[in-house]
Amino acid sequence: MITFHGGRMAPDGLCALLYQTIPKEFHVPIVFVNRSPEGDQSSLGICSDTRVTICLNRIFSETCQHPIGSLAFSLWYETLRVCYHEFGHVATRQDWQHISQRAYDALHREYFYIERLADEWAERKLLELRDHELRLVQPRSCVATSARA
Numbered sequence: 813m814i815t816f817h818g819g820r821m822a823p824d825g826l827c828a829l830l831y832q833t834i835p836k837e838f839h840v841p842i843v844f845v846n847r848s849p850e851g852d853q854s855s856l857g858i859c860s861d862t863r864v865t866i867c868l869n870r871i872f873s874e875t876c877q878h879p880i881g882s883l884a885f886s887l888w889y890e891t892l893r894v895c896y897h898e899f900g901h902v903a904t905r906q907d908w909q910h911i912s913q914r915a916y917d918a919l920h921r922e923y924f925y926i927e928r929l930a931d932e933w934a935e936r937k938l939l940e941l942r943d944h945e946l947r948l949v950q951p952r953s954c955v956a957t958s959a960r961a
Contacts, residue, residue: 818844821868823888825950830895833937838902842895844868857894859901859930866895888950892941893934900933901926 814834819827821844830842841863848855848867856874858865871890879886908926915922 814839815841816844817841821846822866823891826888826891826895829892830899833941834899835903838899840864840899840902842866856890857898859898864895864898864902866891866898885950893938896934896937897930900930900937903933904929 813836814827814831816822816827819842827842843863843865845865845867846869848870849858849865852858854870856867856870858867868891871894872887875886875890876883880889904926907929908922911922911926916926917923
């Protein structure tokens with residue numbers, strides 16, 4: 813079961829959507845943080861063996877620089893994409909578990925292979941949602957809030 817830590821910081825409806833759309837066999841705790849972990853100021857999300865961490869301030873900062881459409885939708889989309897990407901690492905672990913952390917950290921082909929697997933998994937999840945609803949199930953409250961801002 814996915815447990816949410818700091819879920820009140822996440823956009824409305826995100827935790828429920830993740831719980832409903834991430835297959836149960838890939839459920840790990842998800843931690844929402846405002847600050848990136850020490851020594852990692854560039855990551856939007858981090859996947860470890862025990863949890864997924866989502867860096868909300870980094871997502872906000874990156875999204876504000878290059879919004880796609882409205883800022884509210886851009887923030888929703890990017891947060892959802894990052895969450896799916898990080899859970900993509902969990903879902904594809906059997907395909908890359910033979911690769912050492914050292915090889916991954918070297919930022920060579922092993923790194924790009926693992927990241928591509930996570931990106932592809934995230935894209936499949938986003939396409940499933942687009943088939944269901946073009947707004948990617950963004951809650952109306954997010955739209956109303958951003959329209960007043």
